[in-house]
Structure formats: C-alpha cells, structure tokens
Amino acid sequence: MEKEERNRLLQLAMDLHGKYLVRLAYTYVKDEAKAEDLVQEAFIQYYIHLENFEARSSVKTYLYRITVNLCHNHLKSWSHRKLEWTETISNWFVSKDNPEQVAINNETSDEVNTLLAALSPKYREVLWLYYMEDFSIQEISEILECSVNTVKTRLARGRHSAKTTFEEGMLDEN
Numbered sequence: 001m002e003k004e005e006r007n008r009l010l011q012l013a014m015d016l017h018g019k020y021l022v023r024l025a026y027t028y029v030k031d032e033a034k035a036e037d038l039v040q041e042a043f044i045q046y047y048i049h050l051e052n053f054e055a056r057s058s059v060k061t062y063l064y065r066i067t068v069n070l071c072h073n074h075l076k077s078w079s080h081r082k083l084e085w086t087e088t089i090s091n092w093f094v095s096k097d098n099p100e101q102v103a104i105n106n107e108t109s110d111e112v113n114t115l116l117a118a119l120s121p122k123y124r125e126v127l128w129l130y131y132m133e134d135f136s137i138q139e140i141s142e143i144l145e146c147s148v149n150t151v152k153t154r155l156a157r158g159r160h161s162a163k164t165t166f167e168e169g170m171l172d173e174n
Contacts, residue, residue, distance in 0.1 A: 123158030
C-alpha cells in the first residue's frame with residue numbers, strides 16, 4: 001500500500017471517528033487530555049498496522065477495539081495508579097471551597113456521566129457503546145472480544161445497576 005493511500009485512510013478514519021473515540025476513552029480515564037493522547041496512540045497503531053488489517057470487521061470497530069485495549073492498559077499501568085493515589089492524597093489537603101474544584105464539579109455534574117461513572121467498567125463500556133455510540137450487540141461483542149451472550153448479560157446487569165444507582169441517588173436527594 002502506498003504512503004499516500006495510507007495517509008488518506010488515516011485522515012479519513014480520524015475525521016470520521018476521532019471525536020467518538022475521544023468520548024469513549026474519556027469514559028474510561030476521566031481526563032480529556034489523557035483520552036486524546038490514548039486516541040492519538042490508537043491512530044498511530046492503526047497506521048502502523050494498516051497493511052495487516054484484514055477487514056473482518058469495520059474500521060470503526062477496529063479503532064474502538066484498539067482504543068478500549070489502550071484504555072485498559074492505561075488503567076492497569078503503574079503510572080495511572082500512582083497518579084490516582086497522588087490525587088487522592090492531594091484532595092485531602094484541598095479545601096472543598098476551592099474555585100477550581102467547584103468548576104470541575106460543575107463540569108462533571110451531568111447525570112448520565114455521573115451515573116455511568118458509578119458503574120463498574122465492564123457495565124459502563126457496554127452501556128456506553130450500546131446507547132451512546134449506537135453499536136449493535138454483535139459489534140460490541142467484536143470490540144470487547146467476548147460472546148454476544150456476555151454482551152447481553154452485561155447490558156441487562158448494567159441497566160439494573162444503573163437503575164438501582166439512580167433510584168438510590170433520588171432517595172438521597174429527598
């Protein structure tokens with residue numbers, strides 16, 4: 001494959017799927033800059049392995065799979081766990097009235113994001129892909145490399161968990 005053709009395919013993939021991949025990565029890492037970095041790495045991986053792409057699935061599914069894998073690897077990494085611990089400790093010493101903290105809390109107060117964040121990653125990713133990205137159950141099973149029945153189970157359990165979490169939140173507000 002010629003370099004010009006590879007560049008054209010990469011640009012097309014970035015234009016079509018870039019913002020959706022950043023949103024997907026953000027649901028995992030909860031940091032916009034890190035999500036953008038992970039998506040950039042996903043596109044680099046796509047470009048490097050473009051000649052090996054067998055087209056057994058769509059480019060969209062392939063890019064989502066790469067991004068999910070990179071997010072999982074990041075969340076398992078020592079650097080992420082160390083940063084998470086450092087932020088937890090620093091939050092103990094930051095006043096709750098800090099204007100920066102207030103702005104961050106206001107920015108993340110969206111009910112859907114809050115609700116999804118309360119779920120375990122395996123339910124959050126399935127619900128996000130199904131409802132927010134409009135993937136079919138079959139496509140989600142390809143992205144997550146699990147069976148269709150596993151996706152259906154996670155969808156059902158995720159819905160139940162989301163409903164329970166939402167109802168508990170409603171009771172706490174009253």
